[in-house]
Amino acid sequence: MRITSIDIYKMNMKLSSVFATSIGSIPSAENVLIKINTDENLIGWGEASPFSFITAETQNTCIEAAKFLGKLLIGKDPTAIEENLSLLKRSLPSHTSIHSAFDMAMWDLLGKESNQPIYKLLGGKNHQLRTDQTMGHEKSVEDVQNKARKFIEQGFNEIKMKTGRPGLTDYKHVKGVREVIGDEIELKIDSNQGWDLAESLKNARLMENLNLLYIEQPLPIWNLEDMARLRSKINTPVCADESVFNEIDAFKICKLGAADYLNIKLGKSGGIHTGLKINAIAESYGAKCMIGCFSESRLGLTAAAHLAIARPNIFFLDLDSAFMIAEDPIIGGIEFGKENMSLINVNEKPGLGADVKEEYLDKWTKFSIS
Numbered sequence: 001m002r003i004t005s006i007d008i009y010k011m012n013m014k015l016s017s018v019f020a021t022s023i024g025s026i027p028s029a030e031n032v033l034i035k036i037n038t039d040e041n042l043i044g045w046g047e048a049s050p051f052s053f054i055t056a057e058t059q060n061t062c063i064e065a066a067k068f069l070g071k072l073l074i075g076k077d078p079t080a081i082e083e084n085l086s087l088l089k090r091s092l093p094s095h096t097s098i099h100s101a102f103d104m105a106m107w108d109l110l111g112k113e114s115n116q117p118i119y120k121l122l123g124g125k126n127h128q129l130r131t132d133q134t135m136g137h138e139k140s141v142e143d144v145q146n147k148a149r150k151f152i153e154q155g156f157n158e159i160k161m162k163t164g165r166p167g168l169t170d171y172k173h174v175k176g177v178r179e180v181i182g183d184e185i186e187l188k189i190d191s192n193q194g195w196d197l198a199e200s201l202k203n204a205r206l207m208e209n210l211n212l213l214y215i216e217q218p219l220p221i222w223n224l225e226d227m228a229r230l231r232s233k234i235n236t237p238v239c240a241d242e243s244v245f246n247e248i249d250a251f252k253i254c255k256l257g258a259a260d261y262l263n264i265k266l267g268k269s270g271g272i273h274t275g276l277k278i279n280a281i282a283e284s285y286g287a288k289c290m291i292g293c294f295s296e297s298r299l300g301l302t303a304a305a306h307l308a309i310a311r312p313n314i315f316f317l318d319l320d321s322a323f324m325i326a327e328d329p330i331i332g333g334i335e336f337g338k339e340n341m342s343l344i345n346v347n348e349k350p351g352l353g354a355d356v357k358e359e360y361l362d363k364w365t366k367f368s369i370s
């Protein structure tokens with residue numbers, strides 16, 4: 001099989017509400033859809049969800065990068081994923097969101113060529129998954145409590161709250177949520193690099209009796225030494241997110257003892273290919289992984305779900321971005337439970353088992369390379 005052409009779409013989707021975190025806010029999902037066409041009439045789909053604050057990419061830089069990288073892949077066998085990904089990473093380092101879109105599309109094609117879902121190619125056994133649900137910064141304790149009540153009604157048993165603000169606001173909001181959800185629901189926080197060591201210690205100690213599952217990325221991306229110090233001084237586990245893009249970051253974090261858990265996001269790792277490596281390193285250090293998302297549609301989330309099914313060490317799931325997108329351009333792929341929205345089912349179709357609705361492809365601006 002050879003790649004004949006690649007279509008790149010400006011995949012614009014409305015959000016149901018603005019999502020605010022300590023690192024930045026996004027008003028809409030401005031993603032990039034990749035369609036790899038081949039000489040065997042098989043197509044591969046991939047999605048990039050650039051989050052400029054973290055991956056230093058925007059929709060427009062992803063599109064330009066995709067045109068450049070796409071040209072390198074014309075004529076290549078898309079199922080030679082290792083070789084192709086190495087070429088893309090060598091030719092344009094960083095740019096992890098757009099790498100992940102190509103990675104996903106190539107796994108989709110490998111699955112379609114071998115008539116197997118991706119999780120099966122990775123040696124996994126299909127099972128139902130369960131995701132948490134995240135709330136961004138809200139104005140008042142009452143607002144976060146109302147959100148938490150809604151999440152529980154929807155079936156979620158794990159809630160993630162965005163923190164990382166100065167002062168006592170985070171503590172008051174997290175305490176307020178714990179009060180309304182009781183002890184049975186898991187609660188965790190994500191500060192998105194918003195605190196320094198002193199603020200992290202203060203908040204972690206204040207929240208000690210709130211039984212948090214973990215504190216995600218309390219400190220700036222580069223400050224692994226203080227993350228290790230923090231971890232040695234508190235009882236709540238620490239999870240690295242923005243600090244871990246690839247297997248080299250994972251190795252450094254584990255060696256320094258800077259985190260209990262590592263958050264894999266395909267948009268940071270550049271796809272499933274490197275996500276597997278991060279998980280393998282974490283597992284060898286006895287560290288569980290989480291799999292998270294940016295603002296992917298159900299297409300990008302489907303790729304993440306296949307990886308999660310295939311590797312039980314990827315234990316915590318934060319695959320909730322589809323809930324904040326007001327439209328659903330995807331056919332097939334993962335399905336969320338109707339009664340219990342936290343449940344995720346992956347279908348048995350080849351590759352990602354997902355397609356994109358024609359009406360959206362007609363609507364989005366398209367660039368083609370061949």
Ligand SMILES: [Mg+2]
Pocket residue numbers: 190192216217241242263292
């Ligand atoms: Mg995070």
